[in-house]
Amino acid sequence: MLHIDAFVPGDSPCLVIGDSWIHADQREYVPVINPATEETVCHAPVATADDIQLAIATSVQGFETWRRTLPIDRSRVLRGAAERIRERADDIARLMTLEQGKPLAEARAETLSTADLFEWFSEEARRSYGRIVASQVPGVALNVMAEPIGPVAAFTAWNFPMVVPGRKIAAAIAAGCSIIIKPSEETPLCVVEIARCLRDAGLPNGVLAVLYGDPAQISETLLAAPEIRKVAITGSTRVGKILARLAADTMKPGTYELGGHSPVLVFGDSDAEGAAAQLAVAKYRNAGQVCTSPSRFFVHRDIVESFTESYLAHVDKIVVGDGLQDGVAMGPLSNERQLLHIVDLVSDAVTHGAQLAAGGHRIGNTGYFYEPTVLLNVPDTARIMREEPFGPVTAIQTFDTTDDAIAKANMLDVGLGSYVFSSSPETMIRVAGELQAGMVGVNTCLIAHHEAPFGGVNQSGYGREGGIEGLDAYQIKKLVAARAVA
Known part of the structure; x- marks a missing residue:
């Protein structure tokens, strides 16, 4: 298995599990096609059943570390990642154009927007406030605490390979969650670059995992796992409904940004x-x-x-x-x-x-x-x-x-x-x-x-990304009612 310091921009996409970067030559793989030339750009490795289970286990371990990390330190990691994304914007943009097809100027703008997104959530990480509620019972104090919801499973489409997964990754990490993300196998390179920037900025092992492979196998396994506490998806309404049904079996809340017209x-x-x-x-x-x-x-x-x-x-x-x-x-x-x-x-x-x-x-x-x-x-x-x-x-x-x-x-x-x-x-x-x-x-x-909520109504989904709502989506609000004891 390869480790983070062995990875360079433009290398083939990897599975990221714990401290391991698993390349296509170590697994079955699917080709990544340049839509402008129909030539193969690289190969995306296919996660095995064991890989998925290991990602869950390392995500649980990563969560236990990250949830106890001070908000100011989460903020520093996110800001550091934003700085690295900006520094590497030209290389990342070229990868995006190769795998997704959009003009280089659009790809670079999306990359820089993703950096801004990470910077926004680096600030929100420092403002993860609870509140004190005035009690109607004498001697009882009501304290509402904001806590990270737990390990997250996220799924994203191919049209915006940086900013769409970035919304989920940045918000989850800002809130103190770990996250397993499955981007599209058609556009795998940019998410690996996000992972690399985060790791270079000091993100601990296990807080972010990246999986590719059989979408049904990955989604069914992750959403059946009791360790996973939330699901987030950007995709079609059809796929969103499938994931919502799977999530319902274990009562996982979700953020669903689905199709529109x-x-x-x-x-x-x-x-x-x-x-x-x-x-x-x-x-x-x-x-x-x-x-x-x-x-x-x-x-x-x-x-x-x-x-x-x-x-x-x-x-x-x-x-x-x-x-x-x-x-x-x-x-x-x-x-x-x-x-x-x-x-x-x-x-x-x-x-x-x-x-x-x-x-x-x-x-x-x-x-x-x-x-x-x-x-x-x-x-x-x-x-x-x-x-x-x-x-x-x-x-x-x-x-x-x-x-x-x-x-x-x-x-x-x-x-x-x-x-x-x-x-x-x-x-x-x-x-x-x-x-x-x-x-x-x-x-x-x-x-x-980035500063405002993004999401739809009716069959375009529910939940919001961006703004203060984007952070709230990865938190639970716990009430602590306390009476002083003499």
Whole structure:
């Protein structure tokens, strides 16, 4: 087995268990594919049943050490990790582009955002407060204590290989928990870099474990283990429901950040050109593979022509290509599944009468590239109005009244992000209040902030990451009622 000092940036991904780093040449493995070239970047080792059990055991040991570590010392480790992520940002960004496909500039921005996230939670670790409650019983003091919940099992998707696992790792460690994380086997490199930065910053063995392999085997084993006290997932609603059922057998609480299908309401009194410029950037960031990506556009009939003209002009300027190349604004889809999904959705929409205004085709025969696509007059019968595209496709409908717009936005049972563009304070307040979503952007597409809660409602999940809520999710509040004894 290899140890931390043997690992260098760009090396193959490893299982991280205790003080051991287990490479692909020591286990069965799965290939990691560059989505721009379809070439194999490296191999991800597959955890055995014994590896999973050892990860649980070392996580319990790590928790016993870490829960007794002073908050100020947890803070120093997290801040040290943030500093190392910044120092290594260029190397990490390149790894991210190789394994996930996004342009290098986006990869570097995500890496630096992850560093900011760790710094935020380094401060929150120092502010893990309890409280004193005024008692109605004379002589009895009520003290509410904040304690770490215990070892955590976390599962993350492939679209943001740094910041999504970083949210879970940083919050759990700040709260005093140990954590076992299973990232996607398709994007394993960046989480190993997070682990390396934490270990170099002084994180004790056993506090963080990284597993890859058979998702069902890992999730079933971890969620059945009584030692694991919480589950956290970023993924699809389908997978979230599976994990929630498994967690229910042992009454594990969870944080579930699941699928969305974000509505955009562009009202007639809005700045149509300004809205189009913002939305074009937000829609095609990461090739549309963003859980809060604007995807269902509802534009007031009075301005739909001017909005669409401006929007198409922005879309036409998007340069698609290998994310490592200069000037590229959008990379490939991250895997072949997503490419085929987009091909099917666009074909279905056109069959149902949608007008193809831009794109609509795969680019080339190598790599998972797809044109930035815009569909107009998309009927409700098209699948894309019900199924999250998670790709570079915009679906536009019109509306006439505010009631109509709100009804269209709320017609699905998911509710993660949503967006409103208007110059009317009355419209902003009313619509933001009536949208069934965990987050609402009003004249902005920036709704993910480390300082604020991030999460959805209905079948987009429950629980929150980020902000003070992100730390609370990994704590239990214990009441100590004490009477003085003479």
